Amino acid sequence: MKVTLAMKPAGKWFIPIEAESIVPKNFLAGTDLSVWRGNRELRLDDVFSVSVEGDADRAEDVEVVLSGETFRLKRVGEYMDGGRITIFGGIGMHCGNFMSGGTIEVHGNADGWLGREMAGGAIICRGDAADYCASGYRGGRKGMTGGTVEVFGRVGDFLAENLAGGTVTVHGDAGDMPGAEMRGGTLVVHGDCSRPGANMKGGSCYVYGTAQAMLPTFRKIGTVRHEGRTLIRFAGDIANRGKGNLFVKGYEYLD
Amino acid sequence: MTELLVKNACVIDPLRGINAEMMDIAIRDGKIVEEVSDAAEVIDARGMLTMPGGVDSHTHICGTKVNFGRYMSPEDMRAGRTPRRGPLHATSGYSVPTTYGNSYRYSVMGYTTLLEGAMAPLEARHTHEEFIYTPLQDTMANTLFDGNWAIMEAIRDGDIKRVAAIIAWTLRAVKGFAVKLTNPGGTEAWQWGKNVSCIRDPVPYFEVTPAEIIRSIVEANELLGLPHSVHLHANNLGTPGNYTCTLGSLGLIPDLNEKRQTLYATHVQFHAYGGSGWKDFCSKSEPIARFVSMRPQIVMDMGQVMFGRTTTMTADGPMEFNLYRLHHEKWSNHDVELETGSGIIPVIYRRKNLVNSIMWAIGLELALLTKSPWQCLLTTDNPNGAPFVKYPEIVALLMSKKYRDAEFATIHPDTEARVPLPAIEREMDWYEIAVMTRAGQAKALGLQDLGKGHLAPGADADVAIYPLHIDEVDPSAEYQKVIDAFSRTEYTIKRGRVVARRGECLVDGSNATFWVRPKVSENYDMGKDPDFIEKFDRYYTVRMRNYPVQEEYLNRNRCIETEARI
Numbered sequence: 001m002k003v004t005l006a007m008k009p010a011g012k013w014f015i016p017i018e019a020e021s022i023v024p025k026n027f028l029a030g031t032d033l034s035v036w037r038g039n040r041e042l043r044l045d046d047v048f049s050v051s052v053e054g055d056a057d058r059a060e061d062v063e064v065v066l067s068g069e070t071f072r073l074k075r076v077g078e079y080m081d082g083g084r085i086t087i088f089g090g091i092g093m094h095c096g097n098f099m100s101g102g103t104i105e106v107h108g109n110a111d112g113w114l115g116r117e118m119a120g121g122a123i124i125c126r127g128d129a130a131d132y133c134a135s136g137y138r139g140g141r142k143g144m145t146g147g148t149v150e151v152f153g154r155v156g157d158f159l160a161e162n163l164a165g166g167t168v169t170v171h172g173d174a175g176d177m178p179g180a181e182m183r184g185g186t187l188v189v190h191g192d193c194s195r196p197g198a199n200m201k202g203g204s205c206y207v208y209g210t211a212q213a214m215l216p217t218f219r220k221i222g223t224v225r226h227e228g229r230t231l232i233r234f235a236g237d238i239a240n241r242g243k244g245n246l247f248v249k250g251y252e253y254l255d
Numbered sequence: 256m257t258e259l260l261v262k263n264a265c266v267i268d269p270l271r272g273i274n275a276e277m278m279d280i281a282i283r284d285g286k287i288v289e290e291v292s293d294a295a296e297v298i299d300a301r302g303m304l305t306m307p308g309g310v311d312s313h314t315h316i317c318g319t320k321v322n323f324g325r326y327m328s329p330e331d332m333r334a335g336r337t338p339r340r341g342p343l344h345a346t347s348g349y350s351v352p353t354t355y356g357n358s359y360r361y362s363v364m365g366y367t368t369l370l371e372g373a374m375a376p377l378e379a380r381h382t383h384e385e386f387i388y389t390p391l392q393d394t395m396a397n398t399l400f401d402g403n404w405a406i407m408e409a410i411r412d413g414d415i416k417r418v419a420a421i422i423a424w425t426l427r428a429v430k431g432f433a434v435k436l437t438n439p440g441g442t443e444a445w446q447w448g449k450n451v452s453c454i455r456d457p458v459p460y461f462e463v464t465p466a467e468i469i470r471s472i473v474e475a476n477e478l479l480g481l482p483h484s485v486h487l488h489a490n491n492l493g494t495p496g497n498y499t500c501t502l503g504s505l506g507l508i509p510d511l512n513e514k515r516q517t518l519y520a521t522h523v524q525f526h527a528y529g530g531s532g533w534k535d536f537c538s539k540s541e542p543i544a545r546f547v548s549m550r551p552q553i554v555m556d557m558g559q560v561m562f563g564r565t566t567t568m569t570a571d572g573p574m575e576f577n578l579y580r581l582h583h584e585k586w587s588n589h590d591v592e593l594e595t596g597s598g599i600i601p602v603i604y605r606r607k608n609l610v611n612s613i614m615w616a617i618g619l620e621l622a623l624l625t626k627s628p629w630q631c632l633l634t635t636d637n638p639n640g641a642p643f644v645k646y647p648e649i650v651a652l653l654m655s656k657k658y659r660d661a662e663f664a665t666i667h668p669d670t671e672a673r674v675p676l677p678a679i680e681r682e683m684d685w686y687e688i689a690v691m692t693r694a695g696q697a698k699a700l701g702l703q704d705l706g707k708g709h710l711a712p713g714a715d716a717d718v719a720i721y722p723l724h725i726d727e728v729d730p731s732a733e734y735q736k737v738i739d740a741f742s743r744t745e746y747t748i749k750r751g752r753v754v755a756r757r758g759e760c761l762v763d764g765s766n767a768t769f770w771v772r773p774k775v776s777e778n779y780d781m782g783k784d785p786d787f788i789e790k791f792d793r794y795y796t797v798r799m800r801n802y803p804v805q806e807e808y809l810n811r812n813r814c815i816e817t818e819a820r821i
């Protein structure tokens with residue numbers, strides 16, 4: 001089953017639309033769903049041109065395709081457990097929150113909190129992602145616990161904060177404090193970043209570029225070979241028991 | 256004139272010795288009366304269990320410390336969200352909910368009076384402001400005197416009357432209700448980066464010991480004739496082997512008051528640990544319960560731990576630092592100038608953790624091994640042991656050996672060798688539960704003459720009607736029914752008005768705050784004492800004239816004047 005949702009032009013409205021109902025399994029029962037714009041409840045077809053091809057019995061067989069001004073949509077794919085969402089355009093905040101299965105592919109940029117606290121499944125972002133990509137929630141103990149997030153562009157600050165499981169891969173640069181408070185899982189940054197792994201207590205963080213403003217609370221152990229690269233291995237954060245592994249290609253301390 | 260008649264109520268009212276009698280309760284203008292006119296509104300209780308409104312004699316619900324718990328745990332606010340509805344405000348939070356969340360959830364459980372366990376005098380305004388927004392319960396605040404510089408100096412000089420005078424001035428200034436000692440001396444030592452190991456360690460600079468502080472303040476409390484006794488959180492909370500220190504502290508207390516106890520020892524579960532370290536950690540509830548049973552001058556509360564997530568918060572700063580070193584999670588530490596300190600960390604109590612399992616057992620043992628329910632009251636030191644919404648489960652655990660055994664089977668298997676709980680057969684009855692949740696608490700707080708904790712004519716019309724017929728339910732087998740009934744009253748009546756019905760709050764109330772004003776002679780008015788004023792102005796960051804909390808900060812103002820003997 002393929003559900004195509006083409007957003008109608010909003011005119012002067014730039015209020016975000018809370019679209020947590022856009023999850024593949026919800027379309028098994030039809031397209032009579034609602035979304036919220038501010039405090040107004042809107043029907044799905046008030047906002048989108050909806051078309052459905054074929055039918056399905058289970059969420060895994062549902063593909064949702066979004067297009068138009070999709071950057072105004074928040075919370076798409078929240079609690080998703082199977083199926084596929086493809087977004088032709090940017091996507092707003094909190095896409096793929098808590099998802100446990102299925103795939104979300106964004107052919108554009110993602111706003112903050114992409115894949116927050118996800119437990120399984122996969123998110124692929126072909127553009128850039130903003131702050132708190134694959135992170136936890138404010139104050140929470142555990143962030144992402146499973147699944148994969150792959151971003152082909154750059155990401156903002158606090159990438160994979162509180163990461164507890166799963167794999168996060170970024171092909172561009174990351175901002176400040178990727179892998180802060182990490183306690184498990186794997187984080188790979190192909191580009192540069194600053195202050196990786198702050199206060200980490202588990203898991204592995206790889207930086208294939210240069211770690212700027214490297215934290216002094218990591219103990220250098222030596223060099224290792226990893227997937228064809230020579231990386232420098234650190235243990236830390238020794239301010240917090242020091243059981244995490246940080247691998248960097250190059251690093252610079254602050255003067 | 257508003258009148259209400261509750262008919263066919265099965266009343267348990269321990270302060271009047273009433274045990275399960277069918278009677279009618281007449282209410283006029285917020286007070287219990289002998290009879291009402293035919294025009295009164297009628298509620299038919301249909302034989303359901305009816306008790307005075309619940310009283311929580313030790314809970315942390317309002318003030319800077321609680322609010323900082325909210326501030327540092329945004330994740331806690333994800334739980335317990337309810338939207339705004341009718342007269343009700345939106346609520347959120349689980350272990351440290353919003354003030355309305357606290358108030359509504361307590362009300363649904365039938366609680367109508369709450370005592371905030373620790374208010375730092377300097378930060379009293381915050382507590383009173385939050386009291387205003389706790390609309391469905393009458394409130395009062397314990398005021399912290401554990402590290403008060405002026406008091407420690409007076410104790411060093413051996414001047415008990417001056418100690419009493421400073422307490423009198425401070426309680427009046429901050430609109431406090433009772434005297435609280437949290438780790439006496441330890442909170443001041445913590446400002447020097449130290450702690451006191453037990454009651455014989457001197458406090459740095461002041462050179463007084465916790466034992467001297469406890470004894471002097473207990474005597475001063477009785478000189479002032481305060482309604483409540485000294486409220487003690489003993490030294491050494493949460494360390495293995497601390498029960499000897501607890502027994503030492505309790506042994507200091509003479510019997511000075513005929514009407515009530517001379518010392519209220521709070522959350523004793525945290526003070527009843529044996530062993531020399533975490534490896535041989537075990538329960539020492541038996542010696543504590545035996546000791547307390549022999550001394551009518553002491554009342555304690557359980558401080559029961561229940562499994563799940565919660566937030567620990569106390570004025571005991573050094574203890575929270577030790578806890579932080581165990582958990583390595585977020586931690587807050589706070590210093591209150593010349594008075595006290597505080598600390599907060601969120602914790603999760605786990606069944607699979609041996610220490611947590613033993614803690615869970617100790618609280619229950621204290622309640623079950625203390626002969627008189629008047630001497631061991633039901634609390635969790637909310638939210639330190641568990642959020643207060645767990646009270647119904649604790650009631651059921653105390654009433655049912657079967658439920659205790661079922662729970663015991665799910666905790667750490669090594670617990671059995673470390674605690675006496677499996678051997679305890681006692682099952683409490685409805686009357687004892689009524690004592691432990693309202694009558695005993697009102698008596699211990701000295702509130703019975705102020706119309707709390709009983710249903711005699713003249714008392715405040717605070718009534719809780721639980722959807723349960725005690726002759727039809729066997730609490731030792733049908734414990735789930737007990738939990739359900741105590742979680743959700745059929746009616747909660749506050750000051751003669753139905754405020755909650757079947758789990759729904761109905762009104763936005765208006766509470767009263769109780770505070771004390773001891774009358775002391777001119778010579779002992781600290782507001783005119785040159786030495787006190789000089790030191791106040793030299794060391795505090797606030798001016799003395801700005802320190803007192805104005806009466807505008809109180810909602811309904813219930814000032815209790817006492818005749819002091821100084």
